[in-house]
Structures are given as structure tokens and as C-alpha cells.
Amino acid sequence: IAGITQAPTSQILAAGRRMTLRCTQDMRHNAMYWYRQDLGLGLRLIHYSNTAGTTGKGEVPDGYSVSRANTDDFPLTLASAVPSQTSVYFCASSDPGLPGNEQFFGPGTRLTVL
Amino acid sequence: RKEVEQDPGPFNVPEGATVAFNCTYSNSASQSFFWYRQDCRKEPKLLMSVYSSGNEDGRFTAQLNRASQYISLLIRDSKLSDSATYLCAVNDGAGGSYIPTFGRGTSLIVHP
Numbered sequence: 001i002a003g004i005t006q007a008p009t010s011q012i013l014a015a016g017r018r019m020t021l022r023c024t025q026d027m028r029h030n031a032m033y034w035y036r037q038d039l040g041l042g043l044r045l046i047h048y049s050n051t052a053g054t055t056g057k058g059e060v061p062d063g064y065s066v067s068r069a070n071t072d073d074f075p076l077t078l079a080s081a082v083p084s085q086t087s088v089y090f091c092a093s094s095d096p097g098l099p100g101n102e103q104f105f106g107p108g109t110r111l112t113v114l
Numbered sequence: 115r116k117e118v119e120q121d122p123g124p125f126n127v128p129e130g131a132t133v134a135f136n137c138t139y140s141n142s143a144s145q146s147f148f149w150y151r152q153d154c155r156k157e158p159k160l161l162m163s164v165y166s167s168g169n170e171d172g173r174f175t176a177q178l179n180r181a182s183q184y185i186s187l188l189i190r191d192s193k194l195s196d197s198a199t200y201l202c203a204v205n206d207g208a209g210g211s212y213i214p215t216f217g218r219g220t221s222l223i224v225h226p
Contacts, residue, residue: 042218096212102148105157
């Protein structure tokens with residue numbers, strides 16, 4: 001693994017189903033983030049984690065949950081998917097200890113909820 | 115109202131042109147600033163950080179104006195390959211939490 005990986009690449013899901021989007025990074029970054037990106041709305045933060053064992057809510061957290069059991073993994077769960085959750089989901093990581101603290105993004109998961 | 119604003123464009127320019135984008139932010143306590151590039155159906159990737167003194171990387175120049183609360187990106191001698199969406203990001207670092215706020219992006223189309 002080099003950087004951040006996300007799985008699945010894309011998914012079509014029936015409304016009401018539970019879905020977990022996976023995110024793994026191998027850079028040992030403390031902070032990780034989940035964004036959704038919709039046309040005209042840009043990147044919106046769903047949840048974040050500053051370090052393993054802690055999580056926080058972003059701008060649009062409703063309908064989503066996250067966990068951070070270790071440094072590398074940050075899964076995002078949709079407990080009961082709804083069509084408005086159709087979007088492209090990006091996971092990102094950063095290390096505030098490094099100069100700049102830029103974010104590194106995974107390749108994204110395209111989710112369609114029918 | 116979003117805290118970070120960008121002109122969505124699209125900016126449609128010929129090869130070789132110089133083009134500039136601005137990004138305004140509302141939080142005067144913001145501490146770090148970035149420009150990301152996003153190609154169609156791809157993830158955003160860091161283009162450059164923006165430093166107080168301004169910085170240049172080849173054809174790209176980024177500047178920060180704290181008094182007027184905006185950052186800018188200048189692209190000289192545009193190439194076809196510069197066609198992409200450019201996102202600005204602003205980070206206030208409040209409470210030790212380094213969560214950036216992204217603008218919605220500015221679309222650039224460079225044509226022959």
C-alpha cells in the first residue's frame with residue numbers, strides 16, 4: 001500500500017441497506033477525514049478523527065458514523081442508506097506535526113443509493 | 115454562506131495565456147492556506163501551500179493577502195494539461211484540530 005486506499009471503488013446500493021466504506025492509510029498520519037463531494041457543493045466534511053480513539057462531527061454528519069480503532073483505518077458506515085447519500089466519498093489523512101499539514105486524499109468511492 | 119468562496123468559472127483560456135484565481139475566506143484567524151488540483155473523476159491533490167511571503171513553483175505563483183483575506187493562484191503560460199478544477203483550502207487550526215475548509219472549486223479549461 002502506498003498512501004491511502006479506499007474500497008469499494010464504486011457501489012450501487014438499495015435504500016435502507018447498511019454500507020461500510022473502507023479507508024486505510026500507511027503513512028502513519030494521526031488525522032483522518034471523510035468528505036462527500038456533490039456537484040456545485042464542493043467537498044463537505046462528514047466526520048474526522050484527530051488521532052486513534054477519537055472522532056468528531058463535521059459539517060454533514062447525519063446518517064453516518066465512523067470509528068478509529070487504530071491509526072491506519074477509518075471506516076465510514078451508512079446505517080440505513082437513503083438516495084440523498086448518493087455522492088462521491090473521499091477519505092483523507094494529514095499529519096499536523098508536519099509543516100503545511102496538507103491533506104492526502106484517497107481515490108474515492110462512488111456510491112449510488114436507489 | 116460558505117466560509118471560503120471561489121468563483122466557480124469556468125475560466126476558458128487559450129494555451130499560453132495567464133490566468134488568475136482568487137479565493138476569499140472569512141476567518142481572520144486562519145493559519146494555513148493551500149491550493150489543490152482536482153482532475154475530472156479523480157481525488158484532489160495538493161498543488162501548493164501558500165506562504166505569507168508568497169511562493170512560486172515553475173509557472174504557478176500563490177499569494178496571500180491577510181489584510182483583504184484572500185489567496186490567489188496565478189498560472190502563466192497555460193498548458194492544455196492545466197485543465198482541471200482548482201480548490202482552495204483554509205485551515206484555522208482552532209483547538210489543535212487541523213480541519214481545513216474547502217472552497218467549491220474553480221474550473222479551468224485551456225483550449226488550443
